[in-house]
Amino acid sequence: MRTKDIVPMLFLFILMLISFSGAYVTSIGVVSSTYIIVVIFIAYSFIKGDKVIRFNKNDITHFYYFYIYVFILFILYVYSLFMYAFFNVGNDNFIAQQLKQVQILFISTIIFSIISRKVVVGLNVKKIAVVFFYFIIFLSIFNITQIINPTFKNWVISFSAYSLSAHWSVFAIEHLRGIGLQGLSLWDTAVGYSLLLFGVAGFLNEKGNKGTVLFVFSFFLLFFLTVISGRTGLIILIVFFIIILICYKRYFLLISIVTSLILILILSYNINDEIRKTIDFGFELFINIGKGKLQTGSTNDLFDNMLFVPHMNDYIFGDNIYIGDGGADIIAGAKDSDSSFIINYKAYGILGLFFTSLLTWINYKVIINITSLASHKIKGSRIFKLITLLLVVFLYIKAPVYISALLFKVMIILYACINTHNNCDENLGS
Numbered sequence: 001m002r003t004k005d006i007v008p009m010l011f012l013f014i015l016m017l018i019s020f021s022g023a024y025v026t027s028i029g030v031v032s033s034t035y036i037i038v039v040i041f042i043a044y045s046f047i048k049g050d051k052v053i054r055f056n057k058n059d060i061t062h063f064y065y066f067y068i069y070v071f072i073l074f075i076l077y078v079y080s081l082f083m084y085a086f087f088n089v090g091n092d093n094f095i096a097q098q099l100k101q102v103q104i105l106f107i108s109t110i111i112f113s114i115i116s117r118k119v120v121v122g123l124n125v126k127k128i129a130v131v132f133f134y135f136i137i138f139l140s141i142f143n144i145t146q147i148i149n150p151t152f153k154n155w156v157i158s159f160s161a162y163s164l165s166a167h168w169s170v171f172a173i174e175h176l177r178g179i180g181l182q183g184l185s186l187w188d189t190a191v192g193y194s195l196l197l198f199g200v201a202g203f204l205n206e207k208g209n210k211g212t213v214l215f216v217f218s219f220f221l222l223f224f225l226t227v228i229s230g231r232t233g234l235i236i237l238i239v240f241f242i243i244i245l246i247c248y249k250r251y252f253l254l255i256s257i258v259t260s261l262i263l264i265l266i267l268s269y270n271i272n273d274e275i276r277k278t279i280d281f282g283f284e285l286f287i288n289i290g291k292g293k294l295q296t297g298s299t300n301d302l303f304d305n306m307l308f309v310p311h312m313n314d315y316i317f318g319d320n321i322y323i324g325d326g327g328a329d330i331i332a333g334a335k336d337s338d339s340s341f342i343i344n345y346k347a348y349g350i351l352g353l354f355f356t357s358l359l360t361w362i363n364y365k366v367i368i369n370i371t372s373l374a375s376h377k378i379k380g381s382r383i384f385k386l387i388t389l390l391l392v393v394f395l396y397i398k399a400p401v402y403i404s405a406l407l408f409k410v411m412i413i414l415y416a417c418i419n420t421h422n423n424c425d426e427n428l429g430s
Contacts, residue, residue, distance in 0.1 A: 008119045011044055012131045012413075014117055019409035020192060021141070023161035030161060031059055033243050033405075034104050041111045044119070054114050055148075063113040065366050066412060070105045072355050072362075073402065076348055077102050083320045090320025094347070097322060103258055116416035125202030125373065132199030133218055133305050139181075140221045143228065145406075146179040157183040188404040190233025191395070193225045195367075195410055197240055199373030199417070204248055209333035212250075216257060223261070232398065232419055236391055243387065247378045310335065310346045318349030324400045340396040363411075364392040370414045 018040065023032040039199045060067070083089040120128060146153040154173060160183030172178030177185045200218040203211035203265040204365040219241055226234040245254040268275055313319050323336045324343040337343055340359075344352030367388055378384055395401055 005123060006180050007047060008121075008123055009117045009127060009131050010306075011040070011115075012123070012128070013135055014040060014121065015112070016132070016135045017138075018412060019151060020181045020189065020406060022406075023291045024159045025161065026159075032104075033409075034107050037108065037115075041115050044115055063412065063415060064110065065362050065369075066109045066113060066408075066415070068342060069359060069362050069402075069408075070109050072359060073098075073105065074102050076344075076355060079348060079351065080320050082318070083317065089317075090313070091329065101403055105298050105408055108405060108409055108412065113412050113416065116413050120417050123417075124327050125205065125417075128373075129200045129202040129214075132196055133203075133214055135194060136200070136218050136221050139225060141182065143179045143185075143225060147176070147228075153179060153317055156181075160184065162332070177230075179228065182406075185229035187230045187232050187399050188401075188406050190226045190230030192233070192237060192242065192406050192410045194233045194237035195220050195370070195407075195414060197222055197237060197244070198370050198373045198414060199381050201244055204244070204250075204374070206346060209264065212253065216253070219257070220382075232395065239387060239391065243381070243384050244374050244378060247374075247381060247384075250334075306343065308335065308337070310337070310342060312346060312349075314349060318345070318352055320347060322347060323404070338399050340400050340402060343400055356402075358397065360392055360396045363396070363401065364389050366411055367392065369418060370411065373414065 018033050018036055021033045021036070023030050031398040077095075080090060080098055081095055084092070084095055123131075136231075146156060157169065157172045157178055160172075162172050162182070163186050168184060180184055180189055182189065197219065200215055201219075203215040205211065219237075222237055223234070226237050242254060245251070270276065310323065322343065323346050324338060337346075340356050341353060344356045346352075348355070368385060371384070371388075401407065
């Protein structure tokens, strides 16, 4: 490995660390990962000189999907502000919430995209995969330490922003999912973990068995991380893993891994109650399919409580209030929902449905392009495109995807890794 590659590889690791981090309570107040991004940008600029500060149009055009994404959210914010200022529809809490969200994503897009591209521009797919590999190992060790050491787990939670909320603080302490760099792993953490699979997919392009072993080992670690974090991410991980191996025609490997996983789960099921509960929770969908039922507690809750036509004062222009994240506006007395489409329809009316559909499409295009890290064969597969579209649509139906800064930053890093100095369908040197 060349000495000059060490600095960009180290900073790529730090950028991924920031992506899965959140806001932390310190002696100087709450410090967001957004501030840390600025500090990292300054530090890297100092080390590399004006090479980082100076950027060309390719640094912008490469991430145009992300700029369009943020611009759409800005349009919705302006629309919301207009409705509140001129027609007294909505409340100032929702206005402030949108402004904060747009600011975070804008800073993430401008600075995070530029520094991510500058960091990876000289790295090939193998070096990128190595960094992702070590980062996945780090995440696994960090999470396992939290599981086996409650004192460490509670210490991390005490520093996280979740400690400022009595509800989330108690939830994080009492539940297995109170782990991870943010002190609590939710649906977006699990989905973020699943996307890291594309970061290590470059190993499959190496000759010999070493690359395959590293890829499979990474999958097992990500499998563990998604099981303890969220079922949505687990399903996405399994689907992407199967598609990648099929596109590489590794059928025997796929069958071997699936068989091994089933045996491991069966043998682990009766070790203790905690493992049994985790397996029951993580694999509820597959267990129910075996019983002839295509459902889980989450999907039942989704269809019974989260998907509904909200009561609205204005079905065309919306009521300009936020009913997501379990925090329905008390003044409006609105029923809450986790669905991006329901939330934005209640807030912005018909305009909300249109722009949410557009955000969904952009997210789909971003993920399709990210798959080229594994192979252009995957990116060009019609079946994969259809499956990915269905997964992304389901994700937006199920969760408020557009408010997740974690997912946004993970996708920016992966997007920065494509179209640099790599060719994912060639054997990669050291």
